[in-house]
Amino acid sequence: MILFNSVLPTNLSQDDVVCDTVLDVGANIGIFAAFAAEKVGKSGLVIAVEPVPPTWEVLNYNVDLLHRPGDGEIILINRGVGDGSKEAIDFTFYPAAAGWSTMYPDASEVSDAMRIFLDRSLPTLEGMDLSLVNKVGSLAARKAPKWLIDPLARLAVSQMLAQKKEYSCQLTTVSNIIKTQGLEVVDLLKVDVERAELDVLRSIADQDWPKIRQIVMEVHDLNGALSAVRELLDVKGNFAACVVEQDTQLEGSTLYNLYATQQGS
Structure with a gap:
């Protein structure tokens, strides 16, 4: 066993x-x-x-x-x-985020969850897939002020969701x-x-x-x-x-x- x-x-x-x-x-x-x-x-x-x-x-x-x-x-x-x-x-498939693929798409939930995750992770990049950060620029993400993190997150998520098949x-x-x-x-x-x-x-x-x-x-x-x-x-x-x-x-x-x-x- x-x-x-x-x-x-x-x-x-x-x-x-x-x-x-x-x-x-x-x-x-x-x-x-x-x-x-x-x-x-x-x-x-x-x-x-x-x-x-x-x-x-x-x-x-x-x-x-x-x-x-x-x-x-x-x-x-x-x-x-x-x-x-x-x-x-x-099934809705997201080429840039295969793990989000689903038979029940919900762009709002994905966006909210990713915003929360990025809000906590962007300052240090802890636990992050750098390919995601690269969507908005890893350097900018590291140095982004808190007020900019939410728009950056929404931009990254919207770009990924737009590629759905x-x-x-x-x-x-x-x-x-x-x-x-x-x-x-x-x-x-x-x-x-x-x-x-x-x-x-x-x-x-x-x-x-x-x-x-x-x-x-x-x-x-x-x-x-x-x-x-x-x-x-x-x-x-x-x-x-x-x-x-x-x-x-x-x-x-x-x-x-x-x-x-x-x-x-």
Whole structure:
């Protein structure tokens, strides 16, 4: 059993989390999938799910590049995960910010979250992707007075959002993946799907909830989504240990990280 200490909330120890099978919903360009494959080892399995064609291509490239002998098997699935009500949906893809790609675009939330992040990060560039800063000029960003940071942030975000493209992508469900891959257990379900978190959880059939030992997910708390996620976990699973945290650089935004462990796991 491999410990997933690097994705633990701050109040859980390494002994609290073990993984052999990882389901990565919203795998993006595959960095986490490659990391997970290394952690689970040769006997483990990582299933990485990503719908958007340009991101899918990079995901394949990165998995080929980063996968090493001794790592767990990685299975790639070119699908989005919906609630089961649709077979396909249009995804909005942002070439300059692939991680924002979503089936539920919300330019206002993206702009507000990025403004908060940049407001806290531009003075030192701590935790920043310099390609983002380069959109407005890293030198100017470092020396920008506080009153200028907000316009700079909005300019950078608006430029990125303006480049959006749309792709029609096929959908699947968590339960369909569990069935088709013959999974008896999902040691870790990782979800990063930009406002589609509830869809992912609602795609889990009642009989499959006991198979999911741990969940780590980003939740966009719009229209009570965070409370709805926690309520769903209470109703559908026996997730006695549930922790919600917010990155200090995103305090005041709608973005939260949620960690949940099935009781008895």
